[in-house]
Amino acid sequence: MEIGTIIGDKANSVLYIADAPRYGDYLPIVQHIIDSLQVVVPTPEKATKFLQYENSSYGIKILYPS
Numbered sequence: 578m579e580i581g582t583i584i585g586d587k588a589n590s591v592l593y594i595a596d597a598p599r600y601g602d603y604l605p606i607v608q609h610i611i612d613s614l615q616v617v618v619p620t621p622e623k624a625t626k627f628l629q630y631e632n633s634s635y636g637i638k639i640l641y642p643s
Contacts, residue, residue, distance in 0.1 A: 580611060589616055617642075 581590035591614065593607045617640075627640040 582616060584616055584618060 579590055579592045581588060583589070591611055593603075595603050626643055628643050630639045630641060631637070
């Protein structure tokens with residue numbers, strides 16, 4: 578299952594992968610996680626309050642609140 582949104586010129590997505598027999602077991606947990614997500618676009622004055630996680634193996638960078 579994958580959900581996503583586009584904000585400005587950036588696409589954001591969440592991908593959930595599970596073994597087919599266990600898919601339904603994890604679905605309520607994954608749905609709860611998805612429902613709790615918020616996309617936050619930092620403004621310049623608030624950008625200093627965010628930390629950056631970077632994973633060069635997967636080529637991702639994520640800003641998250643400190």
